[in-house]
Amino acid sequence: AVIGGLRAFCSYDHLIAYAKSDTGKKAVKQQQKRELRTKSDWMKLAQAAVNAWVRFRDRGKPCISCGNLPQQKLGGTMDAGHYRSRGAAGHLRFNTWNIHAQCVKCNRHLSGNAVEFRINLIRRIGEDKVQQLEADSTIRNFDVDYLQRITKVFKRRLRIEKKIAEKS
Secondary structure (H helix, E strand, O other): OEOOOOOEOOOHHHHHHHHHOHHHHHHHHHHHHHHHOOHHHHHHHHHHHHHHHHHHHOOOOOOOOOOOOOOOOOOOOEEEEEOOOOOOOHHHOOOOOOEEEEEHHHHHHOOOOHHHHHHHHHHHHOHHHHHHHHHOOOOOOOOHHHHHHHHHHHHHHHHHHHHHHHHO
16 A cells, blocks of 8 residues: 555555554655645745755855855855846756856846856856857746656755765
């Protein structure tokens, strides 16, 4: 038997015992919470997972726009800035060529500091890739399954890369 897509059991009695245990109750509650999430919730979770991975990928690198490397503070001083904004080019919101570590000042207070972002983006990924980003106007509709996969993949990538970094 399977309870809420969580786990297989050899008998109905074991399923009932698990469901009554503290661990089982917690697992059921978590599964129900996942099932109640909206597409918007999954979009936020996916974006957070991608942004966390980008900030880790770019750790130690200066801001893509101004070149400053702000002293790290509680709450963070580096954002995952989008060259083509999520509002103007939502279809590129998860494209990792489009997202780079950017200081809070450039990202939030200077609206992305796009001119400097582009100059340094060309240095970082190459003019051909920047032109591909600029030419990309493909309409994409991210469904919940895709957003769940993006969340899972980038959380896993971050976890693996952190382990690798700890060993080096």
